[in-house]
Amino acid sequence: MLNKKPVKLLAAPALLWMGVLFVLPMLMIALMSFLKRGTYGQVVYEFTLNNYVRIWDPLYGQIFADTLVVAILTTVLSIVCGYPLAYYISRLEKSSQQIWLLLVMIPFWINFLVRSYAWVIILRSQGVVNTILQSLGIITEPLPLLYNSGSVLLGMVYTLLPFMVLPIYVSLEQMDRRKLEAAYDLGATPWRAFWHVTLPMTKTGVVTGSILVFVSSIGMFVVPDVMGGAKSALIGNVIQNQFLSARDWPFGSALSIVLMLLSMLLILLYFRAVKAGEAKEGAA
Amino acid sequence: MKRFKSMMIGALTAVLAVTAVGCSSSSEPEQQVLNIYSWADNFDLDVIKDFEQKYNVKVNYDVYGSNEEMLAKIQAGASGYDLIQPSDYMVATMIQLGLLEELNKENIPNMKNIVSTFKTPPFDKENKYSLVYTWGITGIAYNKKYVKETPTSWNDLWNEAYKGRVIMLNDPREVMGMALIKNGFSNSTTNKDELAKSFADLKKVLPSVMAFDTDNIKQKMIAEEAWIGTVWSGDAAIINGQNPDVEYVIPKEGATIWADTLAIPKGAKHKDLAEKFINYLMEPEVSVKNYESIGYSNPNEQAYPLHSEEYRANKMIFLDKADIARAEWLVDVGDTLQEYDRYWTEMKSGR
Amino acid sequence: MKTWRRHTLSGYSWLMLVFLYLPIAILVLYSFNDSRINATWNGFTWKWYVSLFDNRQVMQALMNSLSIGVISSVLATVLGTAASLAIKHYSLRWRNVVNGLIYLPIVIPEIMMGLALLVLFSQVHMELGKWTLIMAHVTFSMPYVMVIVSARLADMGKELEEAAQDLGATPWGTLRHVTLPLIMPGIVAGFLMSFTLSLDDFIISFFVAGPNSTTLPLYIYGLVKRGVSPEVNALSTLLIASTVLLVIIAELFRRKDSKNGQIHF
Numbered sequence: 100m101l102n103k104k105p106v107k108l109l110a111a112p113a114l115l116w117m118g119v120l121f122v123l124p125m126l127m128i129a130l131m132s133f134l135k136r137g138t139y140g141q142v143v144y145e146f147t148l149n150n151y152v153r154i155w156d157p158l159y160g161q162i163f164a165d166t167l168v169v170a171i172l173t174t175v176l177s178i179v180c181g182y183p184l185a186y187y188i189s190r191l192e193k194s195s196q197q198i199w200l201l202l203v204m205i206p207f208w209i210n211f212l213v214r215s216y217a218w219v220i221i222l223r224s225q226g227v228v229n230t231i232l233q234s235l236g237i238i239t240e241p242l243p244l245l246y247n248s249g250s251v252l253l254g255m256v257y258t259l260l261p262f263m264v265l266p267i268y269v270s271l272e273q274m275d276r277r278k279l280e281a282a283y284d285l286g287a288t289p290w291r292a293f294w295h296v297t298l299p300m301t302k303t304g305v306v307t308g309s310i311l312v313f314v315s316s317i318g319m320f321v322v323p324d325v326m327g328g329a330k331s332a333l334i335g336n337v338i339q340n341q342f343l344s345a346r347d348w349p350f351g352s353a354l355s356i357v358l359m360l361l362s363m364l365l366i367l368l369y370f371r372a373v374k375a376g377e378a379k380e381g382a383a
Numbered sequence: 384m385k386r387f388k389s390m391m392i393g394a395l396t397a398v399l400a401v402t403a404v405g406c407s408s409s410s411e412p413e414q415q416v417l418n419i420y421s422w423a424d425n426f427d428l429d430v431i432k433d434f435e436q437k438y439n440v441k442v443n444y445d446v447y448g449s450n451e452e453m454l455a456k457i458q459a460g461a462s463g464y465d466l467i468q469p470s471d472y473m474v475a476t477m478i479q480l481g482l483l484e485e486l487n488k489e490n491i492p493n494m495k496n497i498v499s500t501f502k503t504p505p506f507d508k509e510n511k512y513s514l515v516y517t518w519g520i521t522g523i524a525y526n527k528k529y530v531k532e533t534p535t536s537w538n539d540l541w542n543e544a545y546k547g548r549v550i551m552l553n554d555p556r557e558v559m560g561m562a563l564i565k566n567g568f569s570n571s572t573t574n575k576d577e578l579a580k581s582f583a584d585l586k587k588v589l590p591s592v593m594a595f596d597t598d599n600i601k602q603k604m605i606a607e608e609a610w611i612g613t614v615w616s617g618d619a620a621i622i623n624g625q626n627p628d629v630e631y632v633i634p635k636e637g638a639t640i641w642a643d644t645l646a647i648p649k650g651a652k653h654k655d656l657a658e659k660f661i662n663y664l665m666e667p668e669v670s671v672k673n674y675e676s677i678g679y680s681n682p683n684e685q686a687y688p689l690h691s692e693e694y695r696a697n698k699m700i701f702l703d704k705a706d707i708a709r710a711e712w713l714v715d716v717g718d719t720l721q722e723y724d725r726y727w728t729e730m731k732s733g734r
Numbered sequence: 735m736k737t738w739r740r741h742t743l744s745g746y747s748w749l750m751l752v753f754l755y756l757p758i759a760i761l762v763l764y765s766f767n768d769s770r771i772n773a774t775w776n777g778f779t780w781k782w783y784v785s786l787f788d789n790r791q792v793m794q795a796l797m798n799s800l801s802i803g804v805i806s807s808v809l810a811t812v813l814g815t816a817a818s819l820a821i822k823h824y825s826l827r828w829r830n831v832v833n834g835l836i837y838l839p840i841v842i843p844e845i846m847m848g849l850a851l852l853v854l855f856s857q858v859h860m861e862l863g864k865w866t867l868i869m870a871h872v873t874f875s876m877p878y879v880m881v882i883v884s885a886r887l888a889d890m891g892k893e894l895e896e897a898a899q900d901l902g903a904t905p906w907g908t909l910r911h912v913t914l915p916l917i918m919p920g921i922v923a924g925f926l927m928s929f930t931l932s933l934d935d936f937i938i939s940f941f942v943a944g945p946n947s948t949t950l951p952l953y954i955y956g957l958v959k960r961g962v963s964p965e966v967n968a969l970s971t972l973l974i975a976s977t978v979l980l981v982i983i984a985e986l987f988r989r990k991d992s993k994n995g996q997i998h999f
Contacts, residue, residue: 105905105906106819106820106823106905106909107820107823107824108820109816109817109819109820110816110817110820110821111820112813112816112817113813113814113816113817113876113880114817116813116872116873116876117839117873117876120851120854120869120870120872120873121838121839121873123854124847124850124851124853124854125838125842125850127850127853127854128842128846128850136718136721138717138718139476139479139480139715139717140454140476140720141458141480156725158725158728158729158732159728161732162728162732165732165733180750180753183743183746183747183750184746184747184750186743187743187744187746187747188747190743194985197922198981198985200922200923200926201926201977201981202751202981203751203754204926204930205974205977205978206754206755206757206758206974207930207933207934208929208930208933208934208973208974208977209758209761209970209973209974210934210950210951210954210966210970211934211936211951212936212951212954212955212962213761213954213962213966213967213970214757214758214761215757216599216602216761216962217756217757217758217760217761217764218757219599219602220760220764221756221757221760223603223606223608224607224608225606225607225608225774227760243547246593246594257753257754257757260750260754261927261930262927265882265923265926265927266881266882266885266923268919268923269882269885269886269919269920269923270885270886270889272919273886273889273890273916273919289739300889303885303888303889304885304889306885307881307882307885310837310881311840311878311881314837314840314841315840317841318841318842318843318844324553324596325599328592328593328594328595328596329553329594329595329596329731330592330594330595330731330733331731331732331733332728332731332732335843336731337728338843338845338846339843339845340555340724340727340728341724342451342455342845342849343449343451343452344451344554344555344556344724344727345555345720345721345723345724346451346454346720347720347721347724348849351845351846352846355842355843355846358841358843359838359841359842362837362841363834363837363838363841366834366837367834418945418946420945422956423953423956423957424957443945443946444791445943445945445946445948445952445956446948446952446953446955446956446957447940447956448955448956452940455849455852455941456852456941459852459853459855459856460856462862462944462945463861463862463944463945464945601771601773602771602772602773603773605771605773605774606773606774621771625769625771625773625774626773626774
């Protein structure tokens, strides 16, 4: 019906850009994962599979598994925190929507480290929360609120919340309200209307947000250090260490490649699951 | 939406305008430029200003957070820096990798001011490539409000009474080195049995550890989150200044000594100027001003009599000769570093 | 019943806002703390605000961060939006391929990307500085823009576009007057996201920065070894305050403009 060629060409600059500045570096990483570490930490141009053999150590498998659990929990909690907020924003008048969006984003313009240290001040044993609870006589000994898996999760959700709120807001904002009204007219309870109309129609946003949060949390390493007291390493910390203390770039590259493949596999499975759910819904 | 857009465009123009102004004012072709790449707060900014004025040059001072980050930048080349500050073991590595320029000693007559202990450091025995700038020893800092008995040994960190209040540096070499020294081995051993034995010992202290932290260890000691832990002497001095209850001791088994140096990366464009700056820093009067401001130990012997009473009386800055004699430098362990890393990861896998 | 639900929702949302601003409140408070190390509260002072304006390193870093943030997020938004528009017209298979690959730059550990870009830039003898920073920032933020804009496009019906073309609009005309306005919230969200990412990025920036191109996160990260200076808190406070002020002024103007604007706060 119409000539779509020119529109299709719009992707050319972006593809060219990513080809040079992303694909090329990626190939270099893949190559490096097959090289050797020299005695002084330099990269030696000699082929080896040893880096991948080393990953078979159950130790790294365990850390991968721990990382997955944290990433999944972070994603679920982000949906719980982010969806209602995005829903509320999308219900506001247009101009208020812009203001709320900005209000949600502004805290993230403040440096990440500075914000994390602020959390430490709030949660530490002589911190804001413990001081208030103690002066109210609710507790006598300070609660251990920091340096455990709970505080790591809190830090993760806090850091990644915008990745969830923005995509959900974007898809809620363009939802066709008439379908919701139709559901109400047919006597649906608000909860049923939400479950069967709103949620399916904003699925793209939830899926996009979940992937962004999941993928970002899987490589996270500063939060476990600052909020978790660096006691339990996630895979991001292990990779970081290969560059910043073990000076083993090839092993770090191999770990990164495995991490990337694993994440891509999980995203694929997630897409499949969503599609299967869709088909089921269509059949019902 | 329109308003939002115009607001964005307004902000954009404002920022671009400011950038344009910023760019044009910073390009003064006549002046020579010295590009320093170092740790943050490692110089008194007034000292840099004085140097700029005295020699009519411009100094750029950029910072890094770890030796390895700096190494990666220098290794890739094209970094454009003239003066760097690698730590002891990193000097040795960089010499091996051919990344450092030899210093022209004729340009640095003031290097004679350095105290003899640091004229022959093991990582660069003849000061061919580097000069010690600041130094310290990793010992035990403790808060005497909670730690009633003065610690004398690394073993005191293992004391059950401090459970959940022990802090350690977040650095595999420092922590493993401590455990090795505690067990009577060298902090840079390449012997696998010694490593395994020390690691088994280290695992026992894990349940007591509140956190591993290098960057914020001072805050945690000052705020009394942590009661006892492994701390650099210079940091201990800063902590003690803020919280006088925190004391510092070097355990009887010995400890790790470290230094940050002044060195010139290979291919530096302004090598002469960098040497001029190094020489300037070693003028006794300049160094007094510099070190009293940054609060770390000064290796400049000629400056000692000029320092204030307060600075000289501080035992965390003017360390005991006997303690220095017992301290050991960290040495690059080559391929064994993989073993250290494997243990470190295992320790942090929480099992 | 209905109002009860609405109150719960708005209460929850305000609670989330409190969650987001709790640490900000603390850092504002501590910007008035009379202690260089900022571990405990030592008393009230203005001095960090005064010394902030004398600190040419901080001001230079702020300028670098803002200019790099704006330029890179504009570039990323334009390139990313254009690509999403084009990809929408690709066949299903290619669209799936691109949609999968788009996550790769997000999955890749930042330190790897930083190192790889450093090696790439030094191989082609590009001088490290503001331009390498901008290029790197565009690279890591473009995928986020594409993900968000594509999600918006995927949910958008074809009816309006087709109607416009039936009425004789050219493809470009349809794009400009129908599609772009419809996906504008997605574009704005993408821009906000990439600006935020750019402003806060440390790891990748570290590797591709050169002399005299220190950004704010680089400066702050360098400080952590000796303790983050309260000047940084002061700067953060000013940054927040000026943005919030800007938002309020814009809102006041808007309310003056529209006579029958409903008040939702």
